[in-house]
Amino acid sequence: MISASALRQLAPWAAQLSDAEREYARQGVTLRAFSQGSFICCQNQSFNFWACVSDGLLKLRTLSPEGKEVVLVGMHAGGWFGEGSVIRNEPRRYDAVALRDTTLALMDRPTFMRLFEDSPAFSHFLVHQINERLAQFMGLVEHDRMLSPTARVARGLASLLNQALYPEVGRELDITQEEVGLLAGVSRPVANQALKTLHNEGLLALGRGGIAIHDLERLQNYG
C-alpha cells in the first residue's frame, strides 16, 4: 500500500478529497515496478487498474493493420492512464510498454469505481483529465497529414509538457534522444536530426540526457 505522502505527491485530486475518501483511496493503491522494455499491459487483455507513473517513462501504443507500431502517447512521472478501460470494464485497447525502468502506482477497480461514483471531486478530476486527452488527440487528427519526423518529435515532447496532465512539470525533461525516438516512433538518428532542427528554430535547447523547452506554444503547434 502506498504512503499518504506518496499519494499526495502523485495525485493532484487527492488534495480535493475528504480525509475519509483520501484514506480509502490510499488503501486501494499499490506500487509496482516494471523493467525497461517490459509490457505493463497488452492490447485485448484485461488489466483492472487505473495507473499513474510514479517514476520512469512509458508509451501507449498499438499496431496498425500492416503491423507498424503507432505510438498514441508517451507518459512520464505524474501521468495517469487507463481510466477508459477501467470505467468500461473491458480489455485494454492498446499496449503500455516501459521505455525505461518504471514504477507505477496502481489503483484497483473497486476503489476507482467507488470514488468515481461517490466523490464529486474525484469525478471532476476525471472529466478534466479526459477532456485534456481529447483535446490532445483532436490536435493530432487536425494535423493528420503532417507526419514529418520533426513534427512528430515536437508533438511527442509537447504532450509530455502538458500542464493540465502534469501539474508538476517544469520546462525541462530528463529524456535521452533514444527515448525521444521511441516516443515519436522514429529512429534515434532521426530523432537527433529532428531535435537539432527544433533547436535551430529556437524551440528548445539540448543537453546530455535532457531537453530544455523554450517555446512550448510553438512546439505544440508545430507543422
Added chain:
DNA sequence: ACATTAAATTCGA
C-alpha cells in the same frame, strides 16, 4: 555504423 564526448565508476594513494 562509427567517431566523439560527457558522465559515471573504479582504483590507488
Added chain:
DNA sequence: TCGAATTTAATGT
C-alpha cells in the same frame, strides 16, 4: 576521501 584513469552511455554525423 580525493582525483586520475577507465569504462559506459549518449550524442553527432
